[in-house]
Amino acid sequence: MSRELIFDWALTWLFLAQLLLILWNQRALSRPLARLWEDDSPLVSVLVPARNEEGTIECCLQSLLAQDYPNLEVVVLDDGSTDATAAIVRAVGGDRVRLLRGTPLPPGWTGKNWACHQLSRAARGDLLCFVDADTTLAPGTVSAAAGRLEEEGAGLVSLLPRASRGSASAAVLLPMVPHAMFALF
Numbered sequence: 001m002s003r004e005l006i007f008d009w010a011l012t013w014l015f016l017a018q019l020l021l022i023l024w025n026q027r028a029l030s031r032p033l034a035r036l037w038e039d040d041s042p043l044v045s046v047l048v049p050a051r052n053e054e055g056t057i058e059c060c061l062q063s064l065l066a067q068d069y070p071n072l073e074v075v076v077l078d079d080g081s082t083d084a085t086a087a088i089v090r091a092v093g094g095d096r097v098r099l100l101r102g103t104p105l106p107p108g109w110t111g112k113n114w115a116c117h118q119l120s121r122a123a124r125g126d127l128l129c130f131v132d133a134d135t136t137l138a139p140g141t142v143s144a145a146a147g148r149l150e151e152e153g154a155g156l157v158s159l160l161p162r163a164s165r166g167s168a169s170a171a172v173l174l175p176m177v178p179h180a181m182f183a184l185f
Contacts (some may be wrong), residue, residue, distance in 0.1 A: 037143055041071045044142055046123030049115035051079040053133035054088055061092045063136040069143040074123055076104050079115045085133075098122075142173075 016070070046064050048059055055110065057076070064074050074093065078086045079102040089099045100122055105114050116130055127146060149157045 002124060021184060022095050037070050037146070039070050041069070042146070043071050043093060043124060044121075044129055044146055045123035046072060046074045046129045046131055046142065047116065047119035047123060048074070048076045048081055048131050048133050049112055049119060050076055050081065050085050050089070051111070051115070052081045053082040053085050054081075055147045056134040057085055057088050058092050059136050060133050060166035061089065061097060063138075064131065065093070066097055066139050067137065067142045068139050071148060073098065073123070073125055075100060075119055077115050077122075079111065090175040126141065130155045 005173060020145070032107060046067075048057075048060065048064070053060075061074070061076070063083075074097045076089045076097055077100045078089065086101075089097060093099065100118065102115055102118060111140075119130070125147065129142060129145065145157050145159055148154070181185060
């Protein structure tokens with residue numbers, strides 16, 4: 001057998017194994033249901049690191065402020081933006097969103113990790129929910145995630161957002177991201 005044929009067979013089996021692993025892991029995917037919470041529910045801190053997000057932060061904040069979870073704080077860290085990100089956060093969030101100014105990056109840290117660390121230190125909540133500034137959440141997302149966390153007795157819940165597909169290439173490539181993540185687990 002030639003080397004090329006062996007390589008082709010090996011590659012075929014590798015892709016087949018990855019596909020089977022993805023399908024196996026797909027069982028774990030479920031859409032958590034929103035639930036009703038009492039007013040004394042645990043405080044959830046929704047934490048948003050933002051740098052130069054003037055084009056997306058308004059939609060993100062509107063979706064966060066529309067959450068049906070009753071005990072929620074929204075904290076945005078402006079991580080040295082040079083655009084109107086901070087002004088938009090103040091205008092949209094008013095007194096319902098706490099805006100922090102990021103501190104300079106210390107040695108050994110990377111940008112987003114440092115921003116998230118600062119947010120976690122400023123959070124008052126019992127539960128932390130990190131959201132990218134270019135993400136919009138359906139109104140029941142936080143309540144569904146908190147419900148799943150409570151139901152499962154888990155220490156962490158990670159949600160895979162549905163990506164908007166503006167182009168044909170995005171429609172093909174974006175669905176591959178969660179599948180690639182599942183292939184790694």
